[in-house]
Amino acid sequence: MIGHVELSPPDADGSGAYRSHKDFKLRSVFQAVLGIVPGVIVGYEALLRPTSFTGASVPPSAVFDVTQDHDDLVALNRLISELHIANFCALDSKNCWLFLNVSVAVLQDLLDGDESLPAMLEFYGIPSTRVIIEVLESDIADVDDVWNTLAQYRRAGLMIAFDDFGSGHSNLSRIFNFVPDIVKFDLSVVAQGRKKPSLRGAYEHLTAMLHDIGTLVLAEGIESLEDAVFMMNANVDCLQGYWISRPVYSLSPERIAGLVKLLRQAYAESVDASDDLRTHLRVNAEAGLIRAATNYCITGDVRTAAALFFDVAGSARFYVLHEDGSAFASVPKESIADVRVREKLAPLQPSGASGFLHRSYFRNALLEPNKIHFGGPYFSFLDGGSVYVVATGRQVHGKMVVLCGSLTTHGQMSEPPARKAVTPGLESLSTNQGEDIIRTP
Numbered sequence: 001m002i003g004h005v006e007l008s009p010p011d012a013d014g015s016g017a018y019r020s021h022k023d024f025k026l027r028s029v030f031q032a033v034l035g036i037v038p039g040v041i042v043g044y045e046a047l048l049r050p051t052s053f054t055g056a057s058v059p060p061s062a063v064f065d066v067t068q069d070h071d072d073l074v075a076l077n078r079l080i081s082e083l084h085i086a087n088f089c090a091l092d093s094k095n096c097w098l099f100l101n102v103s104v105a106v107l108q109d110l111l112d113g114d115e116s117l118p119a120m121l122e123f124y125g126i127p128s129t130r131v132i133i134e135v136l137e138s139d140i141a142d143v144d145d146v147w148n149t150l151a152q153y154r155r156a157g158l159m160i161a162f163d164d165f166g167s168g169h170s171n172l173s174r175i176f177n178f179v180p181d182i183v184k185f186d187l188s189v190v191a192q193g194r195k196k197p198s199l200r201g202a203y204e205h206l207t208a209m210l211h212d213i214g215t216l217v218l219a220e221g222i223e224s225l226e227d228a229v230f231m232m233n234a235n236v237d238c239l240q241g242y243w244i245s246r247p248v249y250s251l252s253p254e255r256i257a258g259l260v261k262l263l264r265q266a267y268a269e270s271v272d273a274s275d276d277l278r279t280h281l282r283v284n285a286e287a288g289l290i291r292a293a294t295n296y297c298i299t300g301d302v303r304t305a306a307a308l309f310f311d312v313a314g315s316a317r318f319y320v321l322h323e324d325g326s327a328f329a330s331v332p333k334e335s336i337a338d339v340r341v342r343e344k345l346a347p348l349q350p351s352g353a354s355g356f357l358h359r360s361y362f363r364n365a366l367l368e369p370n371k372i373h374f375g376g377p378y379f380s381f382l383d384g385g386s387v388y389v390v391a392t393g394r395q396v397h398g399k400m401v402v403l404c405g406s407l408t409t410h411g412q413m414s415e416p417p418a419r420k421a422v423t424p425g426l427e428s429l430s431t432n433q434g435e436d437i438i439r440t441p
Contacts, residue, residue: 007189025062026048044093046088046101074109077103096131232267296320316408327356373390
């Protein structure tokens, strides 16, 4: 029966109430979740910390290893859930969320009967809207059954989080099909960003995609200030990890306030440095394109115009497009991709039928000629990497053309000064393995 789990009173060390279960003492600890915009703790993930009766630490898996059957597993999950809920009530948690980990195997069981999770929350006076059920996204096998069960939790007012996204057998289709309230990036995702800062742009796009379908994004595994700044640059909503707080029973608000101040200061410094570099490079790219465009309008010589654009750092290709988006002329600064890359991408190489009508920089250049327009990042079929493009529409001999300059992302346009991208590339036009295309109108 709910409310009769016979919790032992908190120990003198303030570690919270515990429950004896078989050969273990079961305790709750809570890891704080920091909301980036509000700058405060917005939730706590409840975690199980069992010990032996002699006080020796025991891995949580050991508690589950002694379950006899499915009914025993359900009973243990109910016990742990109520333990966490009861201890959460004792915290000064204000309006924070409580994150509860629930195994997919017992999701439906915890909705049934008088000892269901919603009944527990009602008994302890916790609004269901403050509780987030965490399930491992990669554990979902029987999709329809799980979707129906999760929908029942939602109808009861609880929120749903998919945990450890990016590890194991993660699947975007599960995210798109159910659209959880929160997606938690696995710590391995953060670790990849730590190893490869050039992924920053990709992380921004991944977060934007999840935001676009209506999901909040939480990054786990934040172990340092650099991790926090990196994920803040990726526009995630919440942070969780040892840098913010280890799993503990209580947390000092003063410590969190100090971390938030440090984080915002470090982020501002990184943005200032990055923006200064981007602004400098973009201004140079725009100036280089203006010089090249002016020359081309006078001489009609694409190579002479290209040489003027190639004075820009990171520049790699100058090309001209017809008003219908087809290619007229292209001059590469140098061969960037090796032969193997070109061979792998050979089916995608631009040809006589190539069209760039769908590129935003091209459309904007036609809509607002004589202005400089910026686009990207795009993937260059010719060079096997990401690119940015500056473009301008000009009248040449009575016909509208769009003059474009490609820039690699090799530490130039997408990263702060201390971070260098690993794959160069250009938005490019070519026929076979880098040969220039020069066409008549």
